[in-house]
Amino acid sequence: KKDIEYLSLKNLTVELSNLVFLLEQQKLKGLILDYVDLKDNGDYSMEYNMRLNLEYIHFANVEMNFFRWRDFFKFADFGKIILEFDRLLLQENVLSYIGLLNSYKNVLYLEIKFCNLYILRDFHKILNKFKYLQTLKLNRYNDDRNSSLYMFEAIKNMNYLENLTINLPYRGVYNNSDYFFGMQNFKVLCLTGTNLTQEIPNIKIWGNYTLLRTYIINKAIIKVYDLIEILKIESLTKLSFLDCDIEPCFNYISVELSGIKIKSLDFTATNLDVLKNFDIFKEFARLETLHLSNCNLKSGWLTQTNQSCNLSLKILHYAANCFDRNDLNRMNNLEVLEELNLRDCKFYSCGFFELGNDCKFLGSLKYLDLLHVEINIEDLIFLKSFKNxxxxxxxxxxxxxxxxxxxxxxxxxxxxxxxxxxxxxxxxxxxxxxxxxxxxxxxxxxxxxxxxxxxxx
Structure with missing residues (x-):
């Protein structure tokens, strides 16, 4: 076939010359290699055959001769690069090859999944070669204060950056330098803590973000008043706090929120008890997706959600929480619900079948997870009512x-x-x-x- 745009190879040993020949014949846009060993015949006259027109590569644990890595990045003209490593030696070798070139002006998307070890001390020098990035995603790595500081210096110079995924910065880094948090181009920002002792930046940065659409925090501490400030970002449509710890506030906080546009809200594995006195969830009137699994929520908690969500909420994940009739009555009014996850939920003095024939989502529900939920014959009979x-x-x-x-x-x-x-x-x-x-x-x-x-x- 001559119309193949993307080629994916996995768990193979391939002659490099054969692969290059295939790529030249097919004129592919993208190449995906996963645990592939590219064997070299030692013919270095093949150098110019590495002038490939690939727009996209995704290499996961790919073995290749040093000179071929050099030629690959020297002559190829990528717009999107994704690299994954599970061995430190391979990771250091490949990144050192990338660092040999002066710049990557055409690369707009760079994603690297490290092997859960400290990154190269000079990694910031590699980042400096990608000044035109629009998307940068760095995952599964550890850093120290110095490498974190140098990395933010490199990111500072990426004037076109819109989508960023990195580790949470060390406090000494963002307390002394606010230039990074003044960047106003971000549309997507994802920050991950390496442990649950790191806090998100508590400086007043939120007013700077007028384009931010998606904000994701993993494994971090957040104070209630910082959460309130985040909710004031008018452009925000997706907000996620995954496996986080929300610290209570012992002083009075005035909560004045209006016009929240958030459509996707995720608090998976995050404690929400400290929010019970703030009635924040009444402010989310446009939700289409709500993830509250593993929050250890008590029965009756679902009643806090805004009634306006009845006509918008399509996905509800509520696994490993407690349920009673009040929750059932609230859920009963969701008119367009398509996906419902109640795995490991405990029902108190009620059963799933008590949603009854008046349930508004009998015709819309497509996916239902009731694993490890007590189910009886009445529930099975009722399940037949979901026609789609x-x-x-x-x-x-x-x-x-x-x-x-x-x-x-x-x-x-x-x-x-x-x-x-x-x-x-x-x-x-x-x-x-x-x-x-x-x-x-x-x-x-x-x-x-x-x-x-x-x-x-």
């Missing part, structure tokens, strides 16, 4: 399975967990036969003596 359900994850007791097998036939089961079973009974009872499925995948290695999961593949 395409994907269902479900947990049953061993006794329920035989009583409910005829009901299961009518449900679009993706994963079925059966409690209090042993591996021997799996084959004796032929569970896949009851489900009338030919593509059941059963992973025995993941089974315990009390449960197992059947997964559709």
């Amino acid at each position: 359900l395409k994907n269902l994850n479900l947990t049953l007791s061993d006794a329920d399975f035989f009583t409910a097998k005829n009901l299961l036939f009518y449900l679009p089961i993706n994963a079925l967990s059966l409690k209090e079973c042993n591996k021997k009974s799996i084959f004796e009872n032929s569970y896949s036969r009851y489900l009338y499925e030919e593509n059941i995948n059963l992973n025995l290695n993941s089974l315990s003596s009390k449960s197992f999961i059947l997964i559709r593949i």
